[in-house]
Amino acid sequence: MRIERVDLIFVRMPLVSPFETSNNRVSELDKLLLKVYTPEWSVYSECTADPRPFYSYETVGTAALILKEVLLPEILGKNLDGPGTYLKMTGRFRGHPMAKATVENALWMLLALEQGKPLAALLGGEKQRIAAGVSIGIQDTTEDLNRAIAAYLEEGYRRIKMKIKPGKDLSVVEAVRRSYPSLPLMVDANGAYRLSDSALFEAMDGWSLMMIEQPLAPDDVVDHAKLQARVKTPLCLDESIQNPYFARVAAELGACRIINIKQGRVGGLSAAKEIHDVAQANRMGVWCGGMLETGIGRAVNVALASLPNFVYPNDISASKRYWERDIIDPPFSLNPDGTLDVPSAAGLGVTVDERALARVTLAREVIRL
C-alpha cells in the first residue's frame, strides 16, 4: 500500500449531555480525524486525544503536530505492507501513543480492505456481537444519577459504570445499590485517590461492585498492588497500562485483576492485541474502554472487543448515547440484548456520512508529498 495523501480533519461535536470525570467536564469535543489515501482506497481514522490533557498528556494539538512533523513524513510516498512495517519505522520515536495509533489503525483498515476482510476478523476477533455497557459521568444529585441509570437499563445496557471523585463516592455507590441491588455496577475514579484512602475502598467491598477502575494515580502501580491486597473487589487499571510492558508489570505485582484496553492510550491495535494476550496468559480478563469516540473510532473499538479475552461488558455504547447525529450512517445502535453488532463488511465496515462530517468540520489540512 502506497500512502499518497493524508488529510487532517478537525471536528467539533456537541455531546447529547455533559460528561464529568474526577478532573474534567466536557459538553462538546474537539477531535482529530485522518483520511488516508492510497491509489486504491481511502480510509478514515480517529485520534483519541482530547483537546486538553486531562486524561493523558496528549492533546489534539500535540497529535496534529507529531503527525505532521514526525509520523506522516515517515509514511508518505512509501510502499508499506501493513502495520508491522510502520511499527518498525516509528518504534524509535518515544511517546505520543494516540498520534501513533491513528496512523497504525488506518493501516490495519487498509490491510483489511486489501484482503477483503472485516477489521475484526483480521485482528483475530470471533464475536459477531459485543457486550455494551455505559459509562455515566458524575451527576449533580443521586436522583439525577438514578434517573440516568433507569433510562440506560430501559434501553438494554448490560452494566453501568459511574464516575466517582472524593466527596462523591461511597455515598453515591450506596444510594445506587439501594435502588438497584443486583445491577452489574462498577466505578471509575480516574486516579483521584491515594493509597491513604484505602479505607474508602475497603468499605466499597460491602457493595458488590464488579470492579474499581483506576482508583490511584496513573504512575502508582506499586500502590495499586498494595491496595489490591487490601480489598476483595477486583481493581481494573486504565491510565496505568500505557503499553504491554505495564500489563506484565501489573500482572506480576498483582496491581489489578482486570485491564481496560484503549487502543489509543497504548499506541494502536497491535499493542492492544498484545495486552489482550498478556492478560489472557495471566488469567486476567479485559474489556474495551472508550474516549467518547465518533462512529469511526467506535468501529475500531468494536472490532477490537470482538477478540476472545474481552470477557466483560465494554465502554462501547450506541451512537445516540453520545451524539445527536453521528458521522457514520447508519450509526451504531443497541440490540435488545444489550449488544452492538460487529461490522461484517470489509475494512472498518462503517460508512462515513460526508454531509454530517462536513457540518462538524472546523478545518482541514491536506498533506501530500
Ligand code: OSB
Ligand atoms: O476513564 O474511561 C475513562 C471518557 C473520557 C476519558 C476517560 C474515560 C472516559 C469514559 C467514557 O469513561 C467511555 C465511553 O467512551 O463511553
Ligand code: MG
Ligand atoms: Mg477509565
